[in-house]
Amino acid sequence: MIHAVVTGHSRGLGHALAAGLLARGARVLGLARHTQPGLLATYPEQHRQVAMDMADTAALAAWLAGPELQQWLAGADTVVLINNAGVVQPMGAPGRQGSQAIAQAVAVNVAAPLMLSDALVQASRGCADRRIAHISSGAGRNPYPGWSVYCATKAALDMHARAAVLDAVAGLRVASVAPGVIDTAMQADIRATPEADFPLRARFDALQREGQLATPADVAERLLDHLLSPAFGADPVVDLRTL
Numbered sequence: 568m569i570h571a572v573v574t575g576h577s578r579g580l581g582h583a584l585a586a587g588l589l590a591r592g593a594r595v596l597g598l599a600r601h602t603q604p605g606l607l608a609t610y611p612e613q614h615r616q617v618a619m620d621m622a623d624t625a626a627l628a629a630w631l632a633g634p635e636l637q638q639w640l641a642g643a644d645t646v647v648l649i650n651n652a653g654v655v656q657p658m659g660a661p662g663r664q665g666s667q668a669i670a671q672a673v674a675v676n677v678a679a680p681l682m683l684s685d686a687l688v689q690a691s692r693g694c695a696d697r698r699i700a701h702i703s704s705g706a707g708r709n710p711y712p713g714w715s716v717y718c719a720t721k722a723a724l725d726m727h728a729r730a731a732v733l734d735a736v737a738g739l740r741v742a743s744v745a746p747g748v749i750d751t752a753m754q755a756d757i758r759a760t761p762e763a764d765f766p767l768r769a770r771f772d773a774l775q776r777e778g779q780l781a782t783p784a785d786v787a788e789r790l791l792d793h794l795l796s797p798a799f800g801a802d803p804v805v806d807l808r809t810l
């Protein structure tokens with residue numbers, strides 16, 4: 568059986584990924600600040616949720632030092648971690664970003680995924696099939712004005728995957744996956760940002776107007792097909808749109 572950990576399961580792509588894994592029979596532990604009552608009601612046996620602010624790296628470290636993760640992964644044929652939780656804020660040029668918001672973005676987008684990856688590998692030592700997917704972005708591979716913090720954090724995930732593959736840990740596959748543009752709260756946040764802070768906003772307004780945003784459910788299905796396929800991890804940096 569697949570035993571999975573999905574961060575940011577409370578809405579958007581993470582909710583669709585958790586729902587997709589549960590529908591495929593996996594056990595899914597979700598980590599986010601908010602709960603997702605619908606998933607708990609539908610899958611009371613397979614699903615657990617832990618309230619966690621991943622900007623609080625001390626709280627996350629304390630949870631990882633406890634027994635819950637190892638207990639959750641015990642007995643799995645396949646262990647999966649999807650580092651999905653992420654924030655696009657702060658948007659704006661250097662000088663307009665703010666120390667607090669930068670620290671929060673780096674904690675959620677980089678520190679938490681790297682901490683979870685390390686802890687998961689340690690806690691699943693007996694398992695021969697372990698898969699870690701970082702949810703990256705095209706913004707980690709191409710620079711965008713107003714997104715220097717977001718671009719830097721997503722590039723960090725890509726590089727983590729590329730370097731971790733070189734360690735050739737037994738039974739471990741890692742890849743950083745750009746999912747494409749998805750109709751979630753994050754896109755609404757982008758469209759609500761003044762052009763002074765995100766000069767490319769009109770492009771994102773047009774994507775929505777022209778119906779070019781993918782649904783979270785469609786993206787999740789394609790991402791899970793790849794994640795659970797034999798091909799996963801062969802390329803540590805992939806774009807779902809060109810797979």
Ligand SMILES: NC(=O)c1ccc[n+]([C@@H]2O[C@H](COP(=O)([O-])OP(=O)(O)OC[C@H]3O[C@@H](n4cnc5c(N)ncnc54)[C@H](OP(=O)(O)O)[C@@H]3O)[C@@H](O)[C@H]2O)c1
Pocket residue numbers: 574575576577578579580581582598599600601602619620621622623650651652653654655675702703704705745746747748749750751752753754
């Ligand atoms: N939407 C797109 O077009 C797009 C494109 C490329 C990449 N991505 C990436 O895809 C991933 C999912 O994005 P989305 O569009 O689904 O975003 P979203 O709708 O804003 O959802 C973000 C998720 O991350 C969680 N999260 C945020 N801050 C957190 C914190 N401090 N602690 C714990 N969890 C936190 C949220 O849970 P809580 O609020 O409950 O904590 C929520 O479940 C992100 O990594 C994003 O960068 C999205």
